[in-house]
Amino acid sequence: MHNIKDVDFLVFVGYEGEKPEPTDVLKSLRATLDDLPEALGYGGRAQTLRGQRRSVHVEFDYEDFHLDVVPALIPDGTDEPLLVPDRQWGKWVDSHPLGYGKALSELNAANHKKVVPLIKAFKHWRTFQMQRNRPKSYWLECLVYRHVDKGWTTTDSKSYAELFTDLLRSIRERFQDKLDNGGVPRVPDPMLGNNVAFNWERSAFESFMRRLDESIGWAEQALGKGQDQLDEAVALWQKVFGEEYFADSPTLRKRQNAEWLRRGSWVASSGAVSVHKPEQEKGVKPRKHGFYGDER
Amino acid sequence: MRQLFPQFAYKAGKKPAWYGTLRPTPESPEYRLKLEYWPGKSPKVWVLRPEVHPDAPHRYRDCSLCLYYPRYGEWHPGMFLAETIVPWAAEWLFFYEVWLDDPERRWFGLEAPHGEKKRPR
Numbered sequence: 001m002h003n004i005k006d007v008d009f010l011v012f013v014g015y016e017g018e019k020p021e022p023t024d025v026l027k028s029l030r031a032t033l034d035d036l037p038e039a040l041g042y043g044g045r046a047q048t049l050r051g052q053r054r055s056v057h058v059e060f061d062y063e064d065f066h067l068d069v070v071p072a073l074i075p076d077g078t079d080e081p082l083l084v085p086d087r088q089w090g091k092w093v094d095s096h097p098l099g100y101g102k103a104l105s106e107l108n109a110a111n112h113k114k115v116v117p118l119i120k121a122f123k124h125w126r127t128f129q130m131q132r133n134r135p136k137s138y139w140l141e142c143l144v145y146r147h148v149d150k151g152w153t154t155t156d157s158k159s160y161a162e163l164f165t166d167l168l169r170s171i172r173e174r175f176q177d178k179l180d181n182g183g184v185p186r187v188p189d190p191m192l193g194n195n196v197a198f199n200w201e202r203s204a205f206e207s208f209m210r211r212l213d214e215s216i217g218w219a220e221q222a223l224g225k226g227q228d229q230l231d232e233a234v235a236l237w238q239k240v241f242g243e244e245y246f247a248d249s250p251t252l253r254k255r256q257n258a259e260w261l262r263r264g265s266w267v268a269s270s271g272a273v274s275v276h277k278p279e280q281e282k283g284v285k286p287r288k289h290g291f292y293g294d295e296r
Numbered sequence: 297m298r299q300l301f302p303q304f305a306y307k308a309g310k311k312p313a314w315y316g317t318l319r320p321t322p323e324s325p326e327y328r329l330k331l332e333y334w335p336g337k338s339p340k341v342w343v344l345r346p347e348v349h350p351d352a353p354h355r356y357r358d359c360s361l362c363l364y365y366p367r368y369g370e371w372h373p374g375m376f377l378a379e380t381i382v383p384w385a386a387e388w389l390f391f392y393e394v395w396l397d398d399p400e401r402r403w404f405g406l407e408a409p410h411g412e413k414k415r416p417r
Contacts, residue, residue, distance in 0.1 A: 112403075112407050113402075117400050117402055156407075157406055157407075159404060160402060160404070250323070251397045251398075254321070254393070254394055255394055255397075255398065255404065258390070258394045258404035258405070259404060261387070261390065261391075261404075262404065262405065262406055265383075265390075267382075267383035267387065269300060269301055269302065269303075270303075270318070270319050271301075271317070271318025271319045271320055271327070271386040271389070272319060272320060272321065272322070273320045273321070273386050273387055273389075273390040282299065282300055284300055284378070284379050284383050286379065286380055286383035286384055286387070287370070287379075287380065288370075288406070289363065289364040289365075289370040289371070289380075289384055289406070290364065290365055290368070290370070290406045290407050290408030291353075291354040291362055291363065291364075291391070291403070291405050291406065291407050291408065292354060292362035292363075292364060292365045292366075292407075292408045
């Protein structure tokens with residue numbers, strides 16, 4: 001069971017003729033949603049948060065989940081971009097969450113379902129590494145989408161550790177020019193092409209690049225460790241992701257072993273799989289092969 | 297086979313096959329496998345017990361394990377089953393156990409690209 005803490009909803013708003021004012025729609029939605037926690041048997045309230053431009057945020061007392069409800073107009077059907085309000089600008093802006101969801105699913109399927117876990121890992125990395133001025137989750141999604149879609153980060157034959165490290169390297173490589181020569185990079189929306197990180201401040205971008213650089217160093221060191229240096233490798237990955245996310249456990253150690261076994265393994269007579277040649281029993285080093293995909 | 301995996305035994309009959317056990321890690325259960333091979337066809341391996349999770353990846357519709365991509369020529373009839381198919385099955389079991397423990401259901405073993413006919417250079 002997934003532990004869902006952050007649920008985003010779209011509420012389609014009907015209108016005839018003139019589009020309603022976004023501010024009016026948000027106020028009306030907030031007033032309506034204020035009763036939602038009580039109606040569902042919880043305490044809590046709805047609020048429009050500063051910096052949360054498109055949605056009404058609903059919190060439930062004593063619960064560890066919340067809702068973000070985004071009102072949307074559908075001028076041309078759900079296959080086309082929707083219009084969502086931006087409180088700061090007081091106008092409707094294009095958004096294509098349904099198209100993006102479909103495109104992301106397709107990209108994920110074409111990449112051994114590694115893109116969604118990569119996005120999750122990247123978001124966690126951001127949350128752990130940056131306490132202030134964090135880049136928004138959607139910017140990170142757009143970055144991962146772009147780097148995989150363009151082939152700058154490839155998923156074939158790569159472990160998750162290698163893939164994550166490659167992603168960080170790829171972003172650093174493409175952002176380095178901006179870091180050296182001033183300004184902040186564009187982060188295009190995969191569907192609409194607009195710069196989703198239009199308000200990224202230079203200092204926040206510099207901080208992001210510093211964290212990126214440090215983490216690449218730790219990740220590269222961890223990748224270079226052998227199976228007899230498991231403790232060091234675990235400690236390095238904990239610097240990247242934190243001890244809570246990368247908690248040391250038999251499961252984690254087995255996963256780390258799995259990363260090493262991709263490079264080649266020995267199989268003992270008992271069936272024991274290891275990177276080392278078995279000492280107590282006969283063994284075979286099987287030739288390299290790839291597990292073939294889901295035909296079921 | 298008897299030299300490398302002496303616990304595997306060949307049972308003749310209408311549906312002849314190799315039967316044996318593998319334990320990919322000291323903490324793993326002992327998996328019982330069936331290996332069927334007919335000349336001219338690809339070898340097939342099933343896990344007989346313990347029961348494999350119904351969502352486990354890299355299996356064919358008949359629940360046999362997808363151990364290699366046939367189009368890449370990773371296996372051909374000139375190869376010994378004991379040096380290829382059986383150890384690959386042990387690796388499958390190892391990565392399957394990691395997959396089972398992973399909340400995000402990731403497969404850590406090398407995967408053949410889906411839908412491609414040739415190995416990328």
